[in-house]
Amino acid sequence: MRYTGLIEKYRDTLPVSDDTLIISLGEGNTPLIKLENILCEMGTHVELYIKYEGLNPTGSFKDRGMTMAVTKAVESGSRAIICASTGNTSAAAAAYAARAGIKAFVLIPEGKIALGKLAQAMIHGSTIIQIKGNFDDGMQLVKDVAEFAPVSIVNSINPYRLQGQKTAAFEIIEELGYAPNYHCLPVGNAGNITAHWMGYTEYHEMGKSDSTPIMLGYQAEGAAPFVKGARVDNPETIATAIRIGNPQSWDQALKLSKDSNGWFDCFSDKEILATQKMLTEKEGIFCEPASAISVAGALRDIKSGKIPDGSSVVCTLTGHGLKDPDTAIAQCDQSAMINVNPTLNEVKKAILDHM
Numbered sequence: 632m633r634y635t636g637l638i639e640k641y642r643d644t645l646p647v648s649d650d651t652l653i654i655s656l657g658e659g660n661t662p663l664i665k666l667e668n669i670l671c672e673m674g675t676h677v678e679l680y681i682k683y684e685g686l687n688p689t690g691s692f693k694d695r696g697m698t699m700a701v702t703k704a705v706e707s708g709s710r711a712i713i714c715a716s717t718g719n720t721s722a723a724a725a726a727y728a729a730r731a732g733i734k735a736f737v738l739i740p741e742g743k744i745a746l747g748k749l750a751q752a753m754i755h756g757s758t759i760i761q762i763k764g765n766f767d768d769g770m771q772l773v774k775d776v777a778e779f780a781p782v783s784i785v786n787s788i789n790p791y792r793l794q795g796q797k798t799a800a801f802e803i804i805e806e807l808g809y810a811p812n813y814h815c816l817p818v819g820n821a822g823n824i825t826a827h828w829m830g831y832t833e834y835h836e837m838g839k840s841d842s843t844p845i846m847l848g849y850q851a852e853g854a855a856p857f858v859k860g861a862r863v864d865n866p867e868t869i870a871t872a873i874r875i876g877n878p879q880s881w882d883q884a885l886k887l888s889k890d891s892n893g894w895f896d897c898f899s900d901k902e903i904l905a906t907q908k909m910l911t912e913k914e915g916i917f918c919e920p921a922s923a924i925s926v927a928g929a930l931r932d933i934k935s936g937k938i939p940d941g942s943s944v945v946c947t948l949t950g951h952g953l954k955d956p957d958t959a960i961a962q963c964d965q966s967a968m969i970n971v972n973p974t975l976n977e978v979k980k981a982i983l984d985h986m
């Protein structure tokens with residue numbers, strides 16, 4: 632059978648009926664890639680896999696939730712959706728609204744959106760409302776305005792979003808044949824870590840895996856409410872996708888972290904960028920800064936022995952590196968660009984000098 636997206640594939644576990652009109656762009660079914668060079672250099676026997684969610688239709692895992700949220704919004708007769716976003720939710724909302732033929736309104740923090748995400752929200756024809764405030768301010772405004780305007784909220788407080796996102800865990804269990812010992816994720820609103828835990832526990836209860844993973848959540852130092860144990864007023868980090876001080880899935884994430892025997896930790900922007908670059912240079916995998924934090928976390932905890940030798944670990948790479956070209960270019964050595972005249976000699980010399 633051919634599947635066109637995750638709702639078709641996993642419809643038995645999702646809140647849809649035979650009559651539901653499915654709004655899909657063929658999301659899900661992303662690659663699980665085993666890291667080789669980095670682990671080999673470390674000399675560890677941990678097996679570390681990357682779930683490359685940047686290969687979803689709009690370049691982030693948000694598509695998994697958005698196919699469900701927009702499908703259910705259309706089913707309920709909604710003609711417009713709204714979200715607050717650090718970027719990827721707005722890109723996904725804009726694309727799925729276009730697919731469904733309905734309107735999307737997106738609230739974004741002025742000047743704090745990665746270029747690729749802004750381009751997506753604009754080109755898909757959503758109405759962009761820029762606010763002089765951060766994501767947390769935008770989220771509150773969306774909740775307030777939705778009481779008065781005929782719009783469906785498609786942020787991760789919409790329960791259908793997490794239903795769609797839980798399918799990432801299903802795919803991992805199906806591909807590995809078991810649940811990993813550890814699962815590492817970047818944490819912003821904590822919707823995705825909550826959705827993964829839902830997926831893992833559902834499959835465990837259905838007898839499709841023997842165990843559930845220990846869930847590890849990583850945050851940026853300047854936006855680390857789970858590490859500090861309290862909300863953060865002015866979150867700041869170069870990893871704009873997780874620049875969030877007041878996580879919407881706070882209670883769920885604290886509970887699943889405890890239930891799974893997991894932990895939270897945080898990283899500086901410098902460490903985040905170094906990991907992003909290492910993944911591109913040593914493994915050929917390009918993710919956005921926020922995504923790299925899951926690998927930074929896994930590697931630190933493998934080195935320290937918190938994740939013991941012999942474990943299997945999956946890291947979710949939440950978004951594609953092309954989302955944020957400015958940050959990628961800024962952190963590269965500009966002298967790696969060699970300027971020459973268009974002659975055979977100069978090009979030959981440039982190659983020989985750099986072998």
Ligand SMILES: *Cc1c(COP(=O)(O)O)cnc(C)c1O
Nearest residue numbers: 719819820821822823872949950
């Ligand atoms: C949304 C997002 C996150 C954070 O996910 P939450 O569900 O808010 O914790 C992390 N990385 C990227 C790239 C994102 O777009």
